[in-house]
Amino acid sequence: MKKVIIVGAGLAGSYMAYAMGKKGYEVQVFEKRPDPRKSSYGSGRSINLVVSHRGWTALAYAGIEEEIRKIVVPAYGRQIHDLEGNESYFAYNIDNKAIHSISRGEFNKTLVELAEALPNVNITFNSFCEHVDFNKGTVHMKQGEQLNAYSADLIVGGDGANSSVRNALMKQPRFNYSQDFIDSGYKEVHIPADQNGAPQLNIDALHIWPRREFMLMGLANTDNGFTGTVFAPFDGEYGLDHLNTGADGMRYFEKYFKDAIPLIPDLEEQWENNPTSALVCIRCNPYHWGANTMLIGDAAHATVPFYGEGMNGSLEDVRVFLELLDEHGDSDMKKVLEIYTEQRVPAGNALVDLSLRNFIEMRDLVADPSFQLRKKIERKVQANHPDKWTPLYTLVKFTNIPYHEAKAEGERHDRIMEEILAMDGVEENWDSEEVEQEVLRLFESVR
């Protein structure tokens, strides 16, 4: 039985531990943080994630879909709040399929428990990876005052955006890496349930207050509260670098998110005390080293959160790798890892690109009439010709088509819709047979 060491018991790491354990591997997981079941997670900054089709596919592959279905909250669409406080609702999908919101902490605890219940999986907390020796296949873990070396046939870096395994790889020649911070950051504000424990906003929707250069977003929690997040540039008059005090925050909300103020009784206090955080995009290549090391999840491709796909792409990394093992076996691990890199590097890069693109869409385009017109036309064509027109969002959220293929198809749609939106009178006759036929014609001809 081959031995696998996974560095990091986050979502990707603990999911992989469970799935590799089920395959019969001897799995040792090291996690630098304390056991999440014995401590609060992430020091009060609740983080909500969305499980999309890719996430469910990975969970189903490992046979734990039903387990996780118990702890999600469905979201069927976006609810847009304009400057005047008007709200409008846009379903994600014409079939009324939902995406599912989940608490990162709860999800993680569940995966850790599932993995640890297997006799051949062991998880050791409070263990920090100081060094990896790729030639010897050893990881050197700082555990309390001790530095202990452990060896394995496969070392997996599932240790997130600040990955120690990737940091060790970065010292190898021919390992490419970049970290790019975007010009915007974020600050969270918690929107509680009302006195009766009921939600203050439509609980079935993801809420967005799009304001072009910035936005407020609200994502439901299981307790009927919402995690609100302001995403905004650091610079400028209303840049986060210049909105430090509670009074600054209140003035900002008065001007741009007035209807949200009554939802957050302690807004000033939260604004002043919650940290302003930066958002990074990480890319690297390859995702493996030799025949014994690989990266999964944020360690390979951390991204901004605007498509809600970071976690789904991470689970997909693991699912794809597991299927490669099913197909090729593990006798030539070098070859399996090479295919893994070949398939997942373009997917990881596209995931980052798509996430950046969706930031523009969410904060900006949803407030743009021509974007809404485009969505209406696409929705109609999709409804009438579901076999042909699958919008980018659907490709990303409701299929397992590799991200880079979805991205390419989305860019093709952009070229088609650019021509459609340039048609005379399209604002009035978008619903006409003529427009629909032109979309279909371009669908066949535009490459």
Next chain:
Amino acid sequence: MKKVIIVGAGLAGSYMAYAMGKKGYEVQVFEKRPDPRKSSYGSGRSINLVVSHRGWTALAYAGIEEEIRKIVVPAYGRQIHDLEGNESYFAYNIDNKAIHSISRGEFNKTLVELAEALPNVNITFNSFCEHVDFNKGTVHMKQGEQLNAYSADLIVGGDGANSSVRNALMKQPRFNYSQDFIDSGYKEVHIPADQNGAPQLNIDALHIWPRREFMLMGLANTDNGFTGTVFAPFDGEYGLDHLNTGADGMRYFEKYFKDAIPLIPDLEEQWENNPTSALVCIRCNPYHWGANTMLIGDAAHATVPFYGEGMNGSLEDVRVFLELLDEHGDSDMKKVLEIYTEQRVPAGNALVDLSLRNFIEMRDLVADPSFQLRKKIERKVQANHPDKWTPLYTLVKFTNIPYHEAKAEGERHDRIMEEILAMDGVEENWDSEEVEQEVLRLFESVR
């Protein structure tokens, strides 16, 4: 008197130590390697550099130009060796200005000696930077078995492509970084002087055997030998990854660099024993942190060696910073460092771009007839109108115009010459008044 700690006693670090020492700062330099005067440098891999105008400007600024003039070898042009062994010579500059080849080891020793001779400069070798605390302004140096903390008003990362100071910065939010390895690597072969101690090749020229996808380069040493370097892709039939044995190397030279074989008596042995190395481009932003930390040289912008400008750009970083201190004083160091980043990040990025561009030019375009035609036309226009047409190479090598401005002007020249080379019959009448006038016309109109 303010205290400065410079991490790294390489060329940029020791030059800065000397220049800051002359300004009256208390300078402490830490270098991880042993004293270069007591040990051979870089384990036998001799590395030759070229001092261009920017380098001389920096040395002159610090008053040590004459000191360095004593240890350089002039190079006036490129000597091209074709597949049949024919040679052709191209001057770098119509004024017969030279560039100057210098041994990295000798250069470094001289700078270290100059710096150490100042009473307020101290250099400590065998000191590895483990950690930087930006808030406290301390560097934590591993010295033998001890870890000692030192504090300073300014911490300078001059510690090269694998910079520890930059690695510490990379853990800070909003610090952007990338490392990109190109698809080609290199292997060195030493071309000795002949039995009488005379050079086997024209000692005044840089020698190139351009072969489109790869090339051999020869750069003169002070002992009349040459450092030969094969730059080639890793992949493919004649990729470096597949040319491992001495016999592989000999077969490769037989096919592509036949005229160089007699110059290298122990070619097979050298080929087998000398390492194959990778080539990396490093970019980051900003080049400073807060009011007390900055990066210079390769730590900020390591590049491929094809323009021979890495060292010159590094000395220029320091010269620009010193002039900013002259202009603004050091009472508001944060402001000085912000201007430094503003000026040097675009310059550093352009240095990397220009170096990559020159790889294409050296290995590929010099073997291309239309490139040679273009050079002839440019040379004529430059000779007749030196106030107008300054070729990119001249802007880079013989001026102090910031690299990004030189790059932009070079791209404008590309657009102009693209039109010129598309003129009917230009191959025959390139020397005509008509072509010259058209170049001048486009020079005024093309932006």
